[in-house]
Amino acid sequence: MTQSDHLIRLFIPEASTRVHAVQLQGSWRQIQSLHPDEPAPAHHLLGEMAAASCLLSASLKYEGSVTLQIHGDGPIRLAVAECNAQMGLRGTIKRAQDAQIAPTASQRDLINCSGLGRFSLILDPMQPHQKPYQGIVSFVGDTLSEAIESYMAQSEQLQSRLWLFCKGEAAAGLLLQQMPHEGGHCGSTPDARQEGWNRLSMLAQTLTASELLEEDLLSVMNKLFWNESVRLLDERSPRFHCPCTRARVGRMLTTLGVEEVTSILSEQPSVSVTCDFCNTPYSFDAVDCARLFNDPLPTEQSTLPGPQTPQ
Numbered sequence: 001m002t003q004s005d006h007l008i009r010l011f012i013p014e015a016s017t018r019v020h021a022v023q024l025q026g027s028w029r030q031i032q033s034l035h036p037d038e039p040a041p042a043h044h045l046l047g048e049m050a051a052a053s054c055l056l057s058a059s060l061k062y063e064g065s066v067t068l069q070i071h072g073d074g075p076i077r078l079a080v081a082e083c084n085a086q087m088g089l090r091g092t093i094k095r096a097q098d099a100q101i102a103p104t105a106s107q108r109d110l111i112n113c114s115g116l117g118r119f120s121l122i123l124d125p126m127q128p129h130q131k132p133y134q135g136i137v138s139f140v141g142d143t144l145s146e147a148i149e150s151y152m153a154q155s156e157q158l159q160s161r162l163w164l165f166c167k168g169e170a171a172a173g174l175l176l177q178q179m180p181h182e183g184g185h186c187g188s189t190p191d192a193r194q195e196g197w198n199r200l201s202m203l204a205q206t207l208t209a210s211e212l213l214e215e216d217l218l219s220v221m222n223k224l225f226w227n228e229s230v231r232l233l234d235e236r237s238p239r240f241h242c243p244c245t246r247a248r249v250g251r252m253l254t255t256l257g258v259e260e261v262t263s264i265l266s267e268q269p270s271v272s273v274t275c276d277f278c279n280t281p282y283s284f285d286a287v288d289c290a291r292l293f294n295d296p297l298p299t300e301q302s303t304l305p306g307p308q309t310p311q
């Protein structure tokens with residue numbers, strides 16, 4: 001288990017509460033290095049989204065992937081973070097053309113300056129018989145963590161608290177979720193569970209960004225919940241992973257339609273597509289494109305479209 005990219009899940013029976021904590025270093029550095037021209041506030045947002053996507057993927061009741069997408073109304077038009085069931089993580093961010101971002105810009109300034117920002121969460125169970133679930137909501141609150149908390153309160157009706165941090169080369173997060181049915185066997189009363197929940201929320205509130213970003217994650221959790229009876233559920237290692245392939249990009253091109261692709265080919269010798277997540281270039285000449293439309297490749301299961309853009 002590497003300490004630099006580390007996710008742990010704990011259960012605190014008395015409060016019937018699950019604790020998910022994540023610390024990203026290597027994987028976050030890689031995402032950041034693939035978007036080197038973005039200013040610090042944009043990196044900050046993307047780092048928090050990466051941490052949140054890991055926490056949400058780990059909190060699903062099934063093995064599945066989570067895609068967080070923000071469609072902003074300010075200088076950031078699109079930001080995406082994806083974490084699959086194996087904790088493979090990728091992210092991308094796009095600015096509006098010529099948009100400038102002040103070094104002190106808040107998350108509201110970046111993505112919700114006119115109150116028109118939208119936030120969507122795609123949960124993909126990665127099972128052939130189960131369809132991905134997508135929820136799209138307005139961006140509520142001033143920060144990403146507030147928007148996700150508000151979304152979870154509406155959709156899951158579980159008490160949830162989320163803290164997200166990103167600074168320089170590290171991103172981290174902590175998610176508390178009260179489980180309504182798991183505490184029954186331990187004999188705690190509803191009052192004791194609520195009291196426990198309030199106590200854990202207050203403890204988590206005392207956590208500083210530098211503790212969660214820089215210190216050993218398990219030690220931080222032990223220190224924070226030293227007086228609680230804590231069960232370690234599991235530990236995992238998030239890592240950077242982009243599942244883009246030539247076949248997937250080819251399928252994306254066919255969705256543009258034969259007229260659009262022919263029109264691009266009338267102006268240039270090939271259609272070039274660069275993966276927005278990992279910057280891998282793909283090129284399709286006239287022969288490749290004819291083959292795409294005449295001899296489509298078999299579809300793979302569960303291929304959520306990425307925001308690749310033909311150029």
Ligand SMILES: [Zn+2]
Nearest residue numbers: 242244275278
């Ligand atoms: Zn890629």
